Amino acid sequence: MVECAAEAARVARGVTTAQLAGTTHCPDWDVRALVNHWVLYTSHGLEHRALRKPLPESLTGRDFAAEAGWASAYAAQLDRAVAAWADPVVWEGEVDLGMGSMAAPELASMVVKEMALHGWDVATVTGQEYRISDTAAGIVLDVVTTHGDLYRQYDGFAAAVPVPSDAPVFARALGLSGRDPRLARAGA
Incomplete structure (x- = not known):
C-alpha cells in the first residue's frame, strides 16, 4: 500500500493540465474522468474504508x-489514507460496503489494485513510466x-x-485485467 501510494503520488505530479482533456484506453473516460476516479477511490475511499465511514456525496461528485x-x-490524502491503515486494528474484521461487507485485508488489497492499475493507466496516457516492485505487483496479480x-x-x-x-509479474496483472502492457512502450 505504501509503495503503490508513493508511485500514485509521483505519477499524479507528472500530469499536466493540458493532458486532462486527452483520451485514454479506458472506454468512455478522458484523462480527467480517470484521474477523478483514481483520486476518489484510492485516497478518499481508502481512508473512509479504514475509518468505516461511507464516502460523502460532496466527494463522489x-x-x-x-x-x-x-x-x-x-x-497528502494518500498519506492520510495510508496512515489510517497503519493501525493494526483496522485490518481486523469486516468493512461494510453498503451492499454487503468484505474482510478488511481483502478490501485493502482491492484498493491497492485500483491504485496500481489506474496509476498505470494514468502514467501510460500521460507519457510516464509506472514502476512498482514484483512484490507489490504480485498483490495486484493475486487480486486480478x-x-x-x-470485474x-x-x-x-x-x-x-x-x-x-514468463512476462514480468505486473505485465501479467495488466493483461489479465484487460490492459495491453505494450501500450506503456508505445506511449498509448
Whole structure:
C-alpha cells in the first residue's frame, strides 16, 4: 500500500493540465474522468474504508482535477489514507460496503489494485513510466486473478489480453485485467 501510494503520488505530479482533456484506453473516460476516479477511490475511499465511514456525496461528485494543486492534495490524502491503515486494528474484521461487507485485508488489497492499475493507466496516457516492485505487483496479480471475472461482469475489466507466462509479474496483472502492457512502450 505504501509503495503503490508513493508511485500514485509521483505519477499524479507528472500530469499536466493540458493532458486532462486527452483520451485514454479506458472506454468512455478522458484523462480527467480517470484521474477523478483514481483520486476518489484510492485516497478518499481508502481512508473512509479504514475509518468505516461511507464516502460523502460532496466527494463522489467532485472534480478533483479542476482544483489547483490537485496532485499535491492527492499525495497528502494518500498519506492520510495510508496512515489510517497503519493501525493494526483496522485490518481486523469486516468493512461494510453498503451492499454487503468484505474482510478488511481483502478490501485493502482491492484498493491497492485500483491504485496500481489506474496509476498505470494514468502514467501510460500521460507519457510516464509506472514502476512498482514484483512484490507489490504480485498483490495486484493475486487480486486480478481472484476477482477478474467479477470485474468483467460489471465492465470494470475488458477481456484478458494474452501475455506470455514468463512476462514480468505486473505485465501479467495488466493483461489479465484487460490492459495491453505494450501500450506503456508505445506511449498509448
